[in-house]
Amino acid sequence: MAKTHIPFMQTGTLVVGNRLLDEEDRAVQSYQNRPSTLTRGHRACQGCAEALAARWVLDTAMEVTQGKLMVANATGCLEVFSTLYPESAWRVPWVHSLFANAASVATGIAAANHARGRDDIRVIAQGGDGGTGDIGLACLSGMFERNDDVLYVCYDNQAYMNTGVQRSGATPPAARTATTPAVGPHPGNVFGQGKFVPKIAMAHDIPYVATATVADLRDLEAKVRKAMSHRGARYIHILVTCPLGWGTKTADSIKMARLATRCGLFPVFEAEYGEVTAVTKIRSQAPVEDYLRPQRRFAHLFGAKADEAALERIRGAAERNIRRYNLLPEGGVA
Amino acid sequence: MTSATVPPGLSAPAGSSAVYHTGSWRTERPVYMSLLPPCSAACPAGEDIQAWLFEAQEAGDGYERAWRRLTVENPLPAIMGRVCYHPCQAACNRVQLDEMVGINAVERFLGDLAIAKGWQFEPPAGDRLTGRRVLVIGSGPAGLSAAYHLRMSGHEVHVLEAKTEFGGMLRYGIPAYRLPRHVIDAEVARLEAVGIVLQANQRVEDLAARAAGYDATVVCVGAGVGAHVSIPAATAAKVLDAVRLLEETAAGTPPLLGRRVAIYGGGNTAMDAARTARRLGAEDAVIIYRRTKAQMPAHEEEYKDAISEGIRVKWLSTIAEVERGKVVIERMELDAGGRPQPTGVFDEVEADTVVLAIGQDADLDIVEGVPGMAVERGVIAVDERMMTGVPGVFAAGDAAPGDRTATYAVGQGKLAARGVDAYLRGREFAAPQRVAQATFDRLNTWYYADAPAQSRPELEAARRTSGFEEVVQGLSEASALFEARRCMSCGNCFECDNCYGLCPDDVIRKLGEGKKYSIDLNYCKGCGICAAECPCGCIEMVPEER
Numbered sequence: 001m002a003k004t005h006i007p008f009m010q011t012g013t014l015v016v017g018n019r020l021l022d023e024e025d026r027a028v029q030s031y032q033n034r035p036s037t038l039t040r041g042h043r044a045c046q047g048c049a050e051a052l053a054a055r056w057v058l059d060t061a062m063e064v065t066q067g068k069l070m071v072a073n074a075t076g077c078l079e080v081f082s083t084l085y086p087e088s089a090w091r092v093p094w095v096h097s098l099f100a101n102a103a104s105v106a107t108g109i110a111a112a113n114h115a116r117g118r119d120d121i122r123v124i125a126q127g128g129d130g131g132t133g134d135i136g137l138a139c140l141s142g143m144f145e146r147n148d149d150v151l152y153v154c155y156d157n158q159a160y161m162n163t164g165v166q167r168s169g170a171t172p173p174a175a176r177t178a179t180t181p182a183v184g185p186h187p188g189n190v191f192g193q194g195k196f197v198p199k200i201a202m203a204h205d206i207p208y209v210a211t212a213t214v215a216d217l218r219d220l221e222a223k224v225r226k227a228m229s230h231r232g233a234r235y236i237h238i239l240v241t242c243p244l245g246w247g248t249k250t251a252d253s254i255k256m257a258r259l260a261t262r263c264g265l266f267p268v269f270e271a272e273y274g275e276v277t278a279v280t281k282i283r284s285q286a287p288v289e290d291y292l293r294p295q296r297r298f299a300h301l302f303g304a305k306a307d308e309a310a311l312e313r314i315r316g317a318a319e320r321n322i323r324r325y326n327l328l329p330e331g332g333v334a
Numbered sequence: 335m336t337s338a339t340v341p342p343g344l345s346a347p348a349g350s351s352a353v354y355h356t357g358s359w360r361t362e363r364p365v366y367m368s369l370l371p372p373c374s375a376a377c378p379a380g381e382d383i384q385a386w387l388f389e390a391q392e393a394g395d396g397y398e399r400a401w402r403r404l405t406v407e408n409p410l411p412a413i414m415g416r417v418c419y420h421p422c423q424a425a426c427n428r429v430q431l432d433e434m435v436g437i438n439a440v441e442r443f444l445g446d447l448a449i450a451k452g453w454q455f456e457p458p459a460g461d462r463l464t465g466r467r468v469l470v471i472g473s474g475p476a477g478l479s480a481a482y483h484l485r486m487s488g489h490e491v492h493v494l495e496a497k498t499e500f501g502g503m504l505r506y507g508i509p510a511y512r513l514p515r516h517v518i519d520a521e522v523a524r525l526e527a528v529g530i531v532l533q534a535n536q537r538v539e540d541l542a543a544r545a546a547g548y549d550a551t552v553v554c555v556g557a558g559v560g561a562h563v564s565i566p567a568a569t570a571a572k573v574l575d576a577v578r579l580l581e582e583t584a585a586g587t588p589p590l591l592g593r594r595v596a597i598y599g600g601g602n603t604a605m606d607a608a609r610t611a612r613r614l615g616a617e618d619a620v621i622i623y624r625r626t627k628a629q630m631p632a633h634e635e636e637y638k639d640a641i642s643e644g645i646r647v648k649w650l651s652t653i654a655e656v657e658r659g660k661v662v663i664e665r666m667e668l669d670a671g672g673r674p675q676p677t678g679v680f681d682e683v684e685a686d687t688v689v690l691a692i693g694q695d696a697d698l699d700i701v702e703g704v705p706g707m708a709v710e711r712g713v714i715a716v717d718e719r720m721m722t723g724v725p726g727v728f729a730a731g732d733a734a735p736g737d738r739t740a741t742y743a744v745g746q747g748k749l750a751a752r753g754v755d756a757y758l759r760g761r762e763f764a765a766p767q768r769v770a771q772a773t774f775d776r777l778n779t780w781y782y783a784d785a786p787a788q789s790r791p792e793l794e795a796a797r798r799t800s801g802f803e804e805v806v807q808g809l810s811e812a813s814a815l816f817e818a819r820r821c822m823s824c825g826n827c828f829e830c831d832n833c834y835g836l837c838p839d840d841v842i843r844k845l846g847e848g849k850k851y852s853i854d855l856n857y858c859k860g861c862g863i864c865a866a867e868c869p870c871g872c873i874e875m876v877p878e879e880r
């Protein structure tokens with residue numbers, strides 16, 4: 001499927017399938033015989049968006065490479081819930097590395113394939129926001145700097161979820177976690193400097209960097225296809241809702257990711273060789289409160305002791321994103 | 335994926351996660367539903383609108399499938415696509431998103447296409463013929479609909495029409511600029527082609543005598559008698575009723591009206607009479623109505639069309655007296671209960687002719703004195719299957735109780751046909767079941783593309799009054815297709831693959847085009863994403879019993 005936006009066929013390209021579209025305009029996820037690379041029986045929580053995003057990414061990569069794919073997986077939720085010894089939910093050659101070194105292991109696999117003259121076998125490394133942006137950042141930066149032929153995919157659920165929801169470098173300000181409780185004069189996570197790994201990746205001027213969410217499947221599939229069309233180091237950062245860690249309804253996992261983009265707190269864009277080349281404009285802008293209020297990790301911002309000052313700073317962050325990435329459509333109204 | 339051999343370095347054989355039945359975590363299960371969309375709930379003819387729009391969305395051969403699906407319920411789409419007041423559109427959920435879907439215009443497009451392509455109904459197969467004979471009296475919308483459904487059930491059907499041509503009020507009550515005659519002819523001819531025998535010039539005087547030799551009779555004689563009120567009138571004053579005006583105009587012998595015409599009444603017939611008067615040469619047509627615009631029974635569209643053709647309206651007025659060349663009107667005012675009360679203030683309106691459009695009565699001569707037949711409030715009394723007090727004699731349409739619209743008549747004709755069929759087969763009549771409605775709050779409208787309605791091109795208002803040319807034009811194919819695709823398929827799966835693609839646990843199986851999906855409950859954890867992200871709201875989360 002090319003990333004063409006088909007404006008009107010009842011649902012256009014907004015849904016997964018759409019029988020009114022030509023076969024080639026449909027998503028891999030709509031194929032009756034899709035690879036289902038991450039299959040049933042895995043023990044992710046109900047409504048886990050990381051499990052969903054991982055299947056989307058690897059199914060698309062399997063389609064592009066015609067099954068010639070190897071995967072290195074950092075420690076984290078994704079590894080824990082998919083591979084309880086001796087069973088595996090993966091239908092792809094898959095190796096579990098340490099927490100820190102998925103990028104290095106993938107580099108090694110790519111080098112070995114190259115040495116064997118098998119550059120046709122492609123390599124993906126994947127991990128959560130902790131394994132990617134905190135513990136594994138040195139290995140990741142090295143992979144970028146050497147321009148190793150690996151696509152690294154980060155599933156960002158904004159905390160260390162599998163060990164009990166501890167704060168990570170990707171945890172948003174004011175969010176309550178096990179290590180940033182909602183107590184004291186400034187409850188929840190601190191308003192720090194923040195760490196947005198896609199910008200770190202862009203600083204390496206690698207061939208391709210993109211962000212995506214579980215709220216836009218076709219956008220994500222198109223980005224995986226594009227990433228696989230490049231050689232060298234590539235990075236895709238996907239916002240994935242965690243019902244357990246965020247305190248949201250399991251049925252709302254897609255809706256929450258959609259609200260994150262609609263309010264501007266999560267920008268969706270592509271960058272090539274360090275420059276932003278495409279931006280997904282906001283369709284129907286929403287206030288940040290619509291995104292924050294349904295999440296129990298932000299409950300202390302609302303109610304009797306509503307923290308207007310914190311809300312104002314979060315609104316400011318959304319506005320900065322909208323300005324920085326030019327997220328509003330022509331005319332400035334979404 | 336299960337392997338019996340133990341790979342190097344492992345102490346147990348590697349296996350697939352499929353050994354874990356994560357479905358045991360579930361407290362709610364997703365269930366696919368088929369709910370009643372509000373359009374169908376509102377359709378007096380009981381059309382399955384979502385189903386035929388679904389077929390039309392596919393264009394090409396889909397149009398014929400759509401027409402066939404539509405005509406399962408209503409055999410007159412080209413007619414109804416013109417004259418139906420489309421309560422379906424007022425009920426359409428899309429109103430709450432942008433604008434209603436133009437269902438009526440798509441129905442007309444399909445009806446016109448069927449006429450152009452010569453599509454015919456499939457006559458009942460030989461083994462379905464019952465050999466039972468049914469008489470239908472009247473060839474208006476109720477009679478034609480009853481005849482069609484009876485024929486499709488395998489009965490022999492004989493239709494008698496009192497007038498010289500078929501169609502009843504469709505022909506003699508609705509002006510040609512709203513419903514061209516060739517459209518009526520084409521849809522009647524299609525009914526004749528499946529073996530329904532229609533005979534004109536057959537006024538039935540003696541019901542019992544005519545019904546002899548038939549196994550059942552359906553009386554669809556309509557309401558073709560103009561109601562009268564007693565108004566003091568000078569002998570030279572010209573007063574006629576709207577039914578006569580419309581009927582004589584339709585028959586090609588319009589009455590002479592003069593330059594100025596006053597129409598008394600505020601219903602659709604008054605609008606038609608006024609617009610017809612303009613087309614017959616009246617320079618001035620003024621409607622006199624005793625209440626206000628808010629209480630006017632005429633449909634908004636009819637009223638707007640009349641106004642755009644230069645028709646004037648005098649609200650809160652009654653005719654006190656008709657004199658030569660003028661009428662004396664009395665101003666009214668509404669009392670606390672909203673009823674008009676006389677004020678004693680009089681005024682005059684110049685008029686050469688007064689047309690009375692104050693209601694129509696059923697012509698019940700046919701049932702007068704028939705033992706067992708009851709007439710209540712001016713119409714034939716019937717039970718829930720439309721049978722009168724006389725066993726085997728049914729009634730439908732304007733002569734029976736209910737709304738007086740062509741579409742309602744089509745629905746009643748179908749209901750009467752079902753009643754007759756059950757009666758002839760000695761079966762219990764099963765009243766239509768109502769299922770849960772697909773309300774707007776069930777939809778996830780994020781997924782529907784933004785799409786404003788396509789409007790029907792209309793003839794220039796200035797050209798309208800020059801003749802009886804059709805005023806409202808049909809949609810082009812492109813517009814009709816666009817309009818069909820605006821349908822949100824409320825409460826009924828349209829195979830968008832959202833449930834299949836958005837399941838984090840990979841438990842939904844896609845069964846192939848037209849076959850929808852199945853859910854493997856061994857693994858479904860019951861997260862509810864499929865139900866939340868289903869655009870049309872056809873998935874319900876049902877609590878598990880523990």
